[in-house]
Amino acid sequence: MSERADKRGGQEPDAHLDTVKRAEDTPAERQPYAELGMKTDEYDRVRDILGRRPTSSELAIYSVMWSEHCSYKSSKVHLRQFGTKAPESDALLVGMGENAGVVDIGDGWAATFKIESHNHPSYVEPHQGAATGVGGIVRDIMSMGARPIAVMDALRFGAADAHDTRRVLPGVVEGISHYGNCLGLPNVGGEVVFDPCYIGNPLVNALCVGLLRKDQIKLATAPGPGNKVVLFGALTGPDGIGGASVLASATFEDESHAKRPSVQVGDPFMEKLLIECCLELYQADVVVGIQDLGAAGVSCATTELAAKGTGGMDVRLDLVPLRDPSLRPEEILMSESQERMMAVVTPDDIDAFMAICTKWDIPATVIGEVTDSGRLVMTWYGETIVDIPPGTAADDGPVYERPFHEPAGQVALNADDPARLARPDDLRATLLELLGSPNLASKEWVTSQYDRYVRGNTVLAQPADAGVLRISEVMPGAEETTRGIALSTDGNGRYARLDPYAGAQLALAEAYRNVAVTGAKPLAVTDCLNFGSPEDPEVMWQFAEATRGLADACKALGVPVTGGNVSFYNQTGSTPIHPTPVVGVLGVIDDVAKRVRSGFTGPDEKIILLGDTEEEFGGSEWAHVAHGHLGGLPPQADLEAERALGLVLTEAASRGLLTGSHDLSDGGLAIALAEACLAQGVGCTVSLTGEDAFVDLFSESSARALVTVAPESFEAFAELCAAHEVPCYGLGTTGGTSLTVEGVLDVPVTELRETHTATLPGIFG
């Protein structure tokens, strides 16, 4: 008998406790399902499944497990395409549906990675919202059996100079900085984008990547009747309970239970201990199944583990160690207290398991046991309060085919071609205007708050096109491999607003290209799909188009989606954000020492532009900055060209032909040249090849990259391009102290730097 049970000895029976027996006896009792976000037909389905009304604890479980966030009920029918259209891939070891996808990177090693949103909490409480976003995704990676090795963040804010951005951005950055830095995970990349559409709905998408031996993948499953269920990590408190307080206050007349905080509070120190503890548990091979506690806390962990295992589990909810002893069972079930994990352990290993937790000062408690009953049964001081088939909560949630149709203004938006916009005469001024604009300006104000060096495996980090990490020194046993991994996230909401199908493809294409320019071969995809309300048919159309576009592009480029996250309801009133699919691509480089550095790395090298430039200004940075214009169509996504470009870049890197590289994206060639100069302070002199200097410099055609080669390598490189039919244009030579476009503009690198670095400190201090 537990200590707390002892303490309760002699007390009156809990009159407020809604037991299974009481539910059977009071079928007509009105339940607050609507307040918990459940529709009447969903509630009726629960009653059908159970053959009675649910207890308040069961209602807590079903309401969170069937929420949009946990059940993907609006997105599921569209997300299925990522499976049905998935390309053939030898690399995929674990696909969608687990905590994170796992990819074979060779030599017996695997990488697991995933991106996830923490948008709404980050608006309410920027610091904790963003911090716990990092914490949550790191635990997903840990629960696959991996050592987390790096993080990155894709962020979207309202206009940079908007009043509320000055509240949200510094808080978000500080939250990521504090949590990630304390965990000892290098932050190696990401994005910071400003657009007025995000003012009431900032996006905080956090990505984590981890490394594990290919044969040591852990899964969220609870097999083996008699095995113990252990809850370990932080104590359970009243944080992140949100809606569940409705239940608690309905059964428990206490004001304090009606006002629970909805945003969780993180403790990165506990998470760091949890990482090291888990790795030691894996090393000792004492874990049968494991699941992190994220959204929906104990409800999610127990139902999912049980559903994927033997099928049954008995849990004594009163044994959950609490930070606040007044918590009610419904609240314990829904609490989103951070830094908690649940493991399934054989009785033989339980002592060894507990000893390792003790070494790391991690509280660990056996709260239940795996059974073959097919039921998840929970008791509270001896009384049964939950008795359900776990799969009905975990897997059999509602699925909606939401109606969708093209937005009313879409045709007019696409017809509003940027060709009508006045073109600039002074291209030098345009270059500087763009380079200093918040979206293209240096993000050092943000990234200097992140530790990019810790653990000593960072080969490339921001502002490089992709983060690159070596593998050999991550863990014992990896010493022999020369491999590295590369990661990038990208997404352009303006492109997706103009054409969500193409916009999603362009997001993938850019991330794919960013990985390829480092010399890595793109292998797999994770995505975070940020949209408005799925109940708005116009938003649903954007979602349907974006998922269709992304699935088709993944097939065309041969990179499967391994997992990710959907974030709906990013809207203020009836105004949704731009549809913002953020795509992360993971690649592998066979010899990480052959990685290609970003930009111009020395003088007297030949500068080559790869890919063709068309007149494409729809959704461009120039139209946005110079005219505040959004209309027309985004650049064409030419996936065949993208794939060929990737092959050339990867092969050229492995043959040691490239001395530097950089992808072309927002702001076109002009910005790519400026950033290449800024990378190491090396200037250049180039000539344009097209008829219109403005188009050459600022068009945003996709499937393009800038590379440098030593003069003696030029011929071999040109042959390689020809073999893959990748257009290849010699632009000029690196060197000097200015960016010179002959006959067009000349800007000293020092002036570029001043313009590039002044903007964010000027706004955020």
Added chain:
Amino acid sequence: MSAARVGVVTFPGTLDDQDAARAVRHAGGEAVPLWHADPDLKGVDAVFLPGGFSYGDYLRCGAISRFAPLMEELIPAARAGLPVLGTCNGFQILCEAHLLPGALMRNAGLHYICRDQGVRVENTATPWTSDFTEGQEIVLPVKHGEGRYVADEATLSALEGNGHVVFRYVGGNPNGSLNDIAGIRNEAGNIVGLMPHPEHAVEDLTGAPSTDGRGFFSSILKKLVNL
């Protein structure tokens, strides 16, 4: 001849222990893991206190670590002459343990800062800096939120007067440290603390764009071999 043995301490929340151990190995030494709860120095010839957020930096950076069981062994050994290097959180712990004077406060800019920082070597008469030349300017990463070195006037003038300032920031002070102080030593010179991270600047492929951190490890290993 067996390799010199350099202990690398891990507290709960230590982050740069792996980097420190790697840097010791690359320089030809043997890195010996030392655990905070185990009051045993394992006969090491020198100790590296790496950076991180020991005990979550709760209360005050380094304030809890100084009471760790290992520190009960380390503090008297250091006072007796054992070479000890503390970087970042390690420097904070050395100050909290009163093995070095002064304290590290919140950065003047109030933000955590990670950047490649110019540092001038001011004193080479320590076992950790003998391979540098006096006045040599090197580049090491800094990455901290609480690195502003402060001390009372008497302590400062004693540090300066005795040549006990070992490192000074050049090309901009990242945190508002008094006199641009990046690192200091004790009277005997065996104990050195600094905010920058030599262990992140020892390889061409990874870490900072410099390998200037190697000098710390070559200095101590030469010293230990010649003992």
